[in-house]
Amino acid sequence: MTELQDFELVKEFIAGSEVAFNKIVQKYQSKIYWHARRLLGNHMDADEVTQEVLIVLYNKLHTFNFQSSLFTWIFRIVSTRSLNHLRKGKLKKMLFFEDDDEEKRYKNNEDIVRDLENKEKLDKLDKVLDKLALKQKEVFILRNFEGLSYEEISKITGRSVGGLKANYFHAIKKVTEMMNEKE
Amino acid sequence: MKRNDEILKYLSDLMNDKEKAEFEREISLSDDLRKEVEKYQSLLGQIKFNADIKEDSPYFQNLLPRVREKIGKGKVKRLLPRAAYLVPTLTAVALIIINIGKFTPEKAPVNNTGSVNTVKKTEVKTAEKGDEQYLNADYSVLANLEYIDAAKSEPISFEVGLKGNANQETIQKLADRSFVIPYMEDYFLASK
CATH class of the missing domain: 1.10.10.10 (Winged helix-like DNA-binding domain superfamily/Winged helix DNA-binding domain)
Structure with missing residues (x-):
């Protein structure tokens, strides 16, 4: 699918087509998940961020300005959200003295x-x-x-x-x- | 610079055109260097291979319905905080309006001093509560009040009304021609 087709889908979604949003999700969900997964290192966090990103997409797609590709725009959201998630996690660990290994074991219980x-x-x-x-x-x-x-x-x-x-x-x-x- | 760093620099595209051309010429001339570069490329290829993984659960089939559900809930949730803020805010405003009359006079002493000239009783009914005698009367007191505020230091005569059920002690203070109005609650200023 070309960049132009992406733009068409975004326009359709802004015009009220929920099907267009489904198509965007189906096209990018795997890329979003795996990028978040590689950044975050476990399924649970990646799943959380993926869902967050898709919700942001739904709520903010009308602000997309067609100046960059949809892929770039989506990946910017994934990167920002994932890095924020990591920073929050580190802060939480520092404040509550959480055990890294135990957390990893817990988060790796569930996986795709x-x-x-x-x-x-x-x-x-x-x-x-x-x-x-x-x-x-x-x-x-x-x-x-x-x-x-x-x-x-x-x-x-x-x-x-x-x-x-x-x-x-x-x-x-x-x-x-x-x-x-x-x- | 170490040879390894040079290879990494080449692979990172950190070399300028001249350095790159020179390095590529060296690669073409040296089998060892070529093998070393290939080794690094292979290591990076290995890690790329490790990243090439396919999920074996229906995760992506279920993702969209889950997200859709959350989006639906989100629409409701976005309204709830607004209502949650609105209700206590309106309650607080209502309470402030209701109590503003009650609390402000009690907490704000009137900075007036003056003397009482005459005390006129309009109606007198006494009632006893324990040892204290209460006068169920509305008193009209002609008083000369002076504001402490220098800007308004001129003596002004007021007709001061005293609310009914005033304590005998308060009445006596007025009769002694010297008093400081402690709080507005016990008095009201009638028009002269």
Whole structure:
């Protein structure tokens, strides 16, 4: 589906078509979830953020100005919400001295990935991403998994291309070091 | 700079065009360097492979109905806080309006001093409550009041009315021609 078709769907939704909203959700829900999942590292948080983002989409789609692609606009919301979720979580942990491992065990009880091989892959990925700083993690995911250019990532994150390149450099340095250690 | 950092810089697109061209020339000339670059690319490819996962539950089939349900509830919820704010606000405003007359005089002493010239009883009925004698009467008292406020320091004569059921002690104070009106509650200023 092209960007133009996305714009048509948004226009239809603004004009009152609920079906158009369903189509937008069906197109982007998986991307929203997996981006949030990689940023947050567990299903429960990703599910919460995904639902939040879809609700924001429903309530704010009329403010979409057609200046960027719908994908960029949606990913900006996902990134912001996920990072806020992470920051809130960290603050909560600091204030209430919550146990990291116990929390992870609790949050990993429920998952949409049940296949053992896939679970193992996901665990490996989470462990690597967990070691990255938030900004590094964000640019690494968007560039490596979504295949976005720095310019596109810049539109999503609002950060400069130069800054993003530096973040990506540090991210792949850490990631490759960790992978080398394991080998 | 370490060789590894150079490779990472190349993979991050941090090199300028000249540096990039030079590095690519070096890669083409050195098998070791090419293998090293390929190793890094492979590591990144490995992690990309780990991220390529498909869910095996009907999560996405159920997501839209769940979101739709929340959107529906949200519409109701958005109205509730407004009502929740409105009801106590209106109650508070109503209470303030009702009590403003009651509380303001009690809490605000009238800063007037003066002397009583005459006390005229309009009607006198005595009633006893325990040891105290109450006069069920409306008193009309001609008093010279002076405002403490310097701007209004001129003596002004007022007819001061004293409410019925006034305590005998209060009446006596008025008769002693010297008093400070403690609170407006016990007195009202009648027109001269």
